[in-house]
Amino acid sequence: MIRLSLEIGQTQKPEAILFYILAPLSVLAALGMLIVRKAVHSALLLAWVMITLAIFYIALDAAFLGIVQIVVYTGAVMMLFLFILMLVGVDAPDSLTENIKGHRATAIVAALGFGGLLISLIGRATLNHVSVGLAMANEPGNVQGLASLIFTQYVFPFEVISALLITAALGAMVLAHSQKSAGARLSQRALSSVRFRGDSLANAAGLPSSGVFARHNAVDVPALLPDGTPAKNSISGVLTARGDVQDSTQYALGSLPKVDDESGDK
């Protein structure tokens, strides 16, 4: 199987090349995420970082994890972030000025220090150490290996995770779902009884759809009744409220300009 080794000097392996291309990109994307002004851009950059991570997982023989990363994490969680951004209002650029005195400076110092220390520590730890790949773990196949672990060795945590999911559901409902007063919405049965047992059956056959036959199917042009008068209920209430309704007579057959006097089509 593919062995990725970080020994310096063996660059010709494709994973190494892949890593040297993608790693700087994802670091840049991560930094961009911090610096960029618009929220959506930073969300997208985050998505990019996740995708590169997924690629790394796959490169490291953890195919299942890579896929899950893309499907669940990038797919669902990133979408959740975007929804939240929309919820909060996408165009509101958050100001990047820092009002806590000296916060940015210490943050940078701490981050650099933390990173530097980690790099030197891990460097010191991993230099000239043979890194063991997932060969042994993947022997029954990546997913099968995982499955055997999850469902035998860690069966109890797996069951407890369901508790996590329920808590998440509870939380979502508690915080986001506002209980509409039950009575407000009519149930299916109530709606049909209103339609057919109401006082008049005028609308029982359903409302005429808007637009004039074969001439103009715009939503804001009312349909013509058999006697040629526009049908008011073929336009949605919103448009009449907004007064966007156009006069359908202008599209009546009679009033169209003669076709013959224009030579050559448009």
Place this chain on the structure above:
Amino acid sequence: MTSNNLVYLIALPLFSSGFLMMLGRRADKWGHIFATLISASAFGIGAFEFLQMLARPSESRAVTQKLFSWISVGTFQVDASLLLDQLSISFVLLITGVGTLIHIYSIAYMSHDLDRRRFFAFLNFFIAAMLLLVLGDSYLNLYVGWEGVGLASYLLIGFWNQKPEYATAAKKAFIANRVGDVGLSLAIMIAFATFGTVSFAGVEEKVSGASTAALTGIGLMLLLAATGKSAQFPLQSWLGDAMAGPTPVSALIHAATMVTAGVYLITRSNFIFDNAPTAQLCVVIIGAITLMFGALIGTAKDDIKKALAASTMSQIGYMILATGLGPVGYAFAIMHLLTHGFFKAGMFLGAGSVMHGMDDEVNMRKYGGLGKLMPITAITFGLGYLAIIGVPPFAGFYSKDKIIETAFNSEGIKGLFIGGAALLGALVTAFYMTRVIILTFTGAKRWDEKAHPHESPFLMWGPMAILAIGSVASGFLLSSGNRFVSWLAPVVNSHEVEHAERFQPVVVTTMALVAVLIGVAIAIAKYRSDVPRVAPTNVNIFTKIARRDLLQDDFNEAVLMRPGQALTNFLVATDERAIDGAVRTVGAVVIGSSKGIRKTQNGFVRSYALLILFGAFALLATIWVVTL
């Protein structure tokens, strides 16, 4: 030999003083009589014991009584027990005898005073304390009496403490005594350290073994105690002001008994001083200095009581000087002490009756010509006067003459020098005592208009008469055939050792008489003409200094008081700033750091996250260092 009625000597007056104090107003009517009876009964017991002692052979005269074992800490054993030997019986008789006379005198003298009962309670307390002092068988018991006497003198000097200056006088006396007491306590401690015991007998046995340095130390400390109690140089400033107390107090305490406690102490510790020559030399020097000091002050004082006080100071100077002259001197010192007790108390009571007559006027310049109006007082005062200047048949002559003689006989130029000082002292004493007699009893009347002198009642001139008889006869009685010297010999083990005599006794006596006559002549010459009612101010520098008690108060203030106050102010300030400051700063630091740390809690998530990152960074840094 033990006897079990020594304790009554002390218990009776002590109990009666407590009883009178407790009863308060109810005891006013009979309180003073009760106190006087108690004092008289004490005198009776003393006399009985004296007679018993006389009957016993000389070597077994001492009598002891063990009350209870006071301190028993490991090897340190001190019993509260009493010792009555020849030395202490003479004191007992003096104290209770003169004391009773003064009690009688006070009945009349204090008749118009509201707190008479309290006065007599204090007097009884004083008698009890003084008896304990002289009867104690160890330095510690003596120390208890010593303190009691100091307290009694404070209470009695400050008896009329409505006047602020009397109260300060009492405080001054007490403080000066306390300084002396420090000396005594140090002496006791050193004694205990070197001998392991503080009883006189115990110390006497071990004294030969001790190092002279320790002995000198103890001797000097005892001397310091004596100067404090007996108003010797350098702690003599309080005696003049002590006259603020009622005259009987001055008579009893500041003439006859308390001030002689110092002499008793040195005499009692004769075994220490005999083995510590340097200490003995200091005693002599102190005696000589105080002798001249008192005499000079006496010449310039217009207040009759202050003049007598100055003379007491110089007479005690004589006694201290005598005790410093070796074994033989102790007996003459005590003899002079007894005779002085008689005539000085007599003169004080005389002064008291003069003041009584002149409604408490003390300035002699306002007396004059009282001899005719107060004949008895004049006679008794005169006899006392003759005794003190040392005219032959009277008591003063015998005792003072012996002191001057032994002074001259002591070896080396020291003898000459001290003898000369004693002689000069005798001259000046004669001068100022004659001055007092002339200003008070002879010459033109210089009274204020409203003064109408009259003779004192019998209750007052009675005791004065007895004392006058005492001052006449006591000298002869005590010294005839060296009776008193042999009486005291076993206590002060002054076995007859012949000294190389510089002068024959008769030569010394003639010299002394000549000096006295010169003094009297000068005084008569100076004060025979009219005496200005107001003390002249354009006097030479010496009189000015003498009037201000040879600047002793200014000296004390400058050297002791002001630096003391400065020190206390400094300590209070440092305590205020340093210690309280430290506590306050600790509090402030904690509150300050609390405010500081609170600032990190600014409510922003990102700064909390930064704090966590910083924590992680710190941990990593430590690992990085650890695994270098």
Place this chain on the structure above:
Amino acid sequence: MNPYIPILVIGAFGFGFGVFSIVAAALTGPKRYNRAKAAAYECGIEPSPQAQGGGRFPVKYFLTAMLFIIFDIEIVFLYPWAVSFDQLGLFGLVEMVLFIGTVFVAYAYVWRRGGLEWD
């Protein structure tokens, strides 16, 4: 032949197709600006005035997204199970039924409390 080559080729091909189509459309298409063309097409009607930048979306979107994630994670766990459930045998089945059961309780709660209705 290194197995990575095909991945590279397909990646490049996909990427190239996307880029080519956009570029070609931009280059060849006529550029006649017309207000109606620029307007947002809302089934033919005039678009109702929108807050600049899309405005705020109702919270329902968030709720739905959240619920999606929960059941998405559930699927992720189903995936390995599905792959090896024959080796796991009965115990695996019971395990998964329990897991699905509990998450179903969450689903019942959400459905019952009206979390899934839209308006």
Place this chain on the structure above:
Amino acid sequence: MSDTPVLQYSFLAPILIVLGGAVIGVLLEAFAAAKRRAVLQLTLTLGTLFIAFLSLLRIRNLTSAKAAMGSVMIDGPTILMQGTILLIAFFAVMIIGDVDNFTAQASAVPGSDEEKSALQAGRQQTEIFPLTLFAVAGMLLFPAANDLVTLFVALEVLSLPLYLMAGLSRHRRLFSQEAALKYFLLGAYASAFFLFGAAFLYGFSYSVTLSGIHAAVIGGTANNIFLLIGLTFISLGLLFKVGAVPFHAWTPDVYQGAPTPITGFMAAATKVAAFGAMLRIYYVTFAEANWNWRPILTVIAIATMLVGSIVAITQRDIKRMLAYSSIAHAGFLFTGVIALNKAGLAATLFYLLAYGFATIGAFGVITLVRDSSGEITDLNRWAGLGRRSPKIAALFSFFLFAFAGIPLTSGFIGKFAIFTAAYESGNIGVVVVGVLSSAIAAFFYIRVIVMMYFADDNGDSLTVVIPSPLTSIAIWVSGGVTLVLGVYPTPVLNAINTLATFIR
């Protein structure tokens, strides 16, 4: 494939019962009628906790052993800790039962008319009961976890409900939601560090179970840089959970923002669980490697004690002050943990029990002090409480004495045991700082008592509500326990000593 896994159900009974109860709670939430839902939930929750405690008692003296394929270790300390957690949760739920500490509808925007209509309608967020049960389940699992995976899952199960419930306070909802968000963000942040550490530990020992890691530690072949990094980040995650100093910043805001019953529950029960896990990790896995990590953690312990007690002095809000005092107590407990001897283990367990009950009682009392607009936590307005309701004020003073460690209270015995253990382990500096910070702490505890009794009553509209029967039971029982543990602690101490031996 491997043989079918066998789960020792009897050992897992308490956790499973609580989980089951929670799931049933959710079903109740879905299907029970709104009006009767609160009562049903309360009885269900209390019942579940009670049955769980019974099941725990049943297995208490069985030989302790691994359960659930080695992912859960039920040994003496675990049983003690699970018992403490269940007891504390039982009485905390009694106080939580008084539901009007919680907002009527969490999803309503604070101050909107929707919220007002919800309040009028008297709607209740009864989801708090299943959430509490889930949290308790997490807490039961946390100290029992025997490998890093279970540990992390337990940490998340424990934390998620708490993040949620922190935001449900009825009084000052915006501040409460802000507190919940802070707790969530920083919680996630710390969990990230925790996972990072776990990864390194796996890298170091090629095994995720604690015993596996321990084997590698003793083996000493693997390079210990990974061990140190892993250990540091794992402890960072745990220290955050407990509120040790560099990671304590969330505690004051969250304790003040969260509804008071939840703050009480959080302050008491989470500490028990977190310290349980910490004890297991340090005693079981890293005991032998203690020469290098002990100084760092001693510094943290000292800093925690000092900061906790010093900053509490200048606090004006009672909940915030108790938050800082809980930081200080975390410091004391941490001293017990790093004592690394049997006495330290026993002392920490006892202190957790004592501190837990005192906290529950104290916060219970705080829920009672209210005026028309809701809870009063500003200290100045507590002046004169002693006169207005002497019983409650006396009880609160007693709890404060317990915190300060005054003799005749459980606090004193706890602190005494901890300091002796620390002293035996040769850690003198910590003991000195501990005593110093207790002295400082005594100041601000007594200040509250003085404020209640001696400050004159400024005629405030503040009234002490008549407590609902459940709340009063909870408060008086915790008071009783604090007194009993203070006066006659020997039976409890003996029980702890017999059980307090870790199994690898």
